[in-house]
Amino acid sequence: MNVKRVALLGATGSIGRQAIEIVERSPDLELCGLLSGSRPLDALAAAHGVAHAQVGGDATALLEACEPDVVLNAIVGFAGVGATLWTLERGVTLALANKESLVAAGELAVAAHARGGGLLLPVDSEHSALFQCLEGRSADVVESLVLTASGGPFRGRTRAELERVTVAQALAHPTWSMGRKITVDSATLANKGLELIEAHWLFGLPYERIETVVHPTSIVHALVRFRDGSLLAHLGHPDMRVPISFALSYPRRAATPVPRLDLAAGLELRFEAPDLDVFPMLRLAREAGERGGTFPCAYNAANEVAVAAFLDGRIGFLDIAATVERVLAAVDGAPARDLADLAEVDDEARRIASGSRALA
Ligand code: NAD
Ligand code: MG
Numbered sequence: 001m002n003v004k005r006v007a008l009l010g011a012t013g014s015i016g017r018q019a020i021e022i023v024e025r026s027p028d029l030e031l032c033g034l035l036s037g038s039r040p041l042d043a044l045a046a047a048h049g050v051a052h053a054q055v056g057g058d059a060t061a062l063l064e065a066c067e068p069d070v071v072l073n074a075i076v077g078f079a080g081v082g083a084t085l086w087t088l089e090r091g092v093t094l095a096l097a098n099k100e101s102l103v104a105a106g107e108l109a110v111a112a113h114a115r116g117g118g119l120l121l122p123v124d125s126e127h128s129a130l131f132q133c134l135e136g137r138s139a140d141v142v143e144s145l146v147l148t149a150s151g152g153p154f155r156g157r158t159r160a161e162l163e164r165v166t167v168a169q170a171l172a173h174p175t176w177s178m179g180r181k182i183t184v185d186s187a188t189l190a191n192k193g194l195e196l197i198e199a200h201w202l203f204g205l206p207y208e209r210i211e212t213v214v215h216p217t218s219i220v221h222a223l224v225r226f227r228d229g230s231l232l233a234h235l236g237h238p239d240m241r242v243p244i245s246f247a248l249s250y251p252r253r254a255a256t257p258v259p260r261l262d263l264a265a266g267l268e269l270r271f272e273a274p275d276l277d278v279f280p281m282l283r284l285a286r287e288a289g290e291r292g293g294t295f296p297c298a299y300n301a302a303n304e305v306a307v308a309a310f311l312d313g314r315i316g317f318l319d320i321a322a323t324v325e326r327v328l329a330a331v332d333g334a335p336a337r338d339l340a341d342l343a344e345v346d347d348e349a350r351r352i353a354s355g356s357r358a359l360a
Contacts, residue, residue, distance in 0.1 A: 147199060
């Protein structure tokens, strides 16, 4: 059996910890490199006999040293861009959880992927679901992609009701247990906005052929509409170990210990339209995606700054979208030629977002 060497970036996070559980259960996977943002990795590296463990710094230095067969990029935020581009450029298999890198660097990533010729396997549950529904089909039979959203903890609220929601309320996600940033993104629907742009780059469809729909129980992860009017859906309990395992064991589809869906227990599938007035982050993402260039990069940067400020208690929940809207109106969105260009755009968007005292 060929053992796959896995470099795990963001090893101490929500995805990182679940990935370790999957690797521990799989005789054909071994960890060759570990990266975290700030938490120490000594115990983890020792437990798994990993020679290359790095806290902070340049992810590509770790990747050069540890010679992975698969890179699982589970870093949070724009900080993951360098690792995504490095991996795609070299044709190393990329298991991608870090959606922000594809949002910010979509064009560069697609070009690097084409040059490198390796596998790009989405770990985001909706995109893993779409990947599975699309496997083996030609593009011309696909009418549209449908991303489902739980709607987050504030589904059904009015704008006025969202003015005073607390950090704790925003962090109480109804169906998924995840890191703090993505949990707030789910409450504002920015997460679905990021996923819309992520889907555009992963599957190469124009935005008007990517739909979003609210599905409160998160059992259906995504659907594909075909030209004959039929839809394929991907179902399962909301458990990230499934898409993580799918990407790491691809194309073998390893067994996982997750709870099985009981169809006879009264399973009901409800869908509703997202409320774009109460949750403008989804509308702003679509606009940024359609405008193209570096608008998505600016959207992402402004959102990162605003979410951090909200989590720190410096701004209110509705200020997140207001900040992003202000930044998108101020930048020129000119395309980036390379990572250095993109880093400048990201910096500039952060500077504009931080313009008010509360956000600095
Ligand atoms: P998290 O906050 O729990 O973990 C983030 C990890 O990234 C930590 O290990 C942290 O140390 C590391 N990190 C942060 N900054 C870094 C830096 N500059 N350099 C290196 N490492 C750094 O986040 P998470 O919930 O695990 O999410 C990780 C990524 O996966 C995000 O992009 C998120 O959108 C995506 N994702 C997560 C889930 C989920 O269920 N948690 C689902 C889908 C997609
Ligand atoms: Mg998702």
